[in-house]
Amino acid sequence: MKWRSKKGFTLIELMVAVAILLVSSLALLSGFLGSMFLNDSSNHLTTAVNYAQYVLEQVRELDYNTDIYGANFSYTPPSITNSYETVVFTPAIEKTDMGGYSKVTINITWQEKQQEGSYSLATYFSG
Secondary structure, X not given: OOOOOOOOOOXXXXXXXXXXXXXXHHHHHHHHHHHXXXXXXXXXXXXXXXXXXXXXXXXXOOOHHHHHOOOOOOOOOOOXXXXXXXXXXXXXXXXXXXXXXXXXXXEEEEEEOOEEEEEEEEEEEEO
């Protein structure tokens, strides 16, 4: 009796192919989700850098003799909130005169995915 050769896949070959497809799909999905989270973090950091630069530009416009070195110094940075993050500004202006320069530091913190992010930008102004 002659066996006919049947063309097609066996059940084991099909299961191996599905397993390989599943593993490769999970690897691609993991990479995609990782890039989404990294993009979110990058977006938060870029926003923080832009806010810090904006606040430094506002501080640069202050009158150093009366505003910064005066007894009634007060500066309230803008409160900027969007749907993704809440940015809290903590400007630290060192009033000590270091050879005619004042150091201005802007600290920004935000909350993202149960972690706190922070960014600090500092510069010196002559006054």
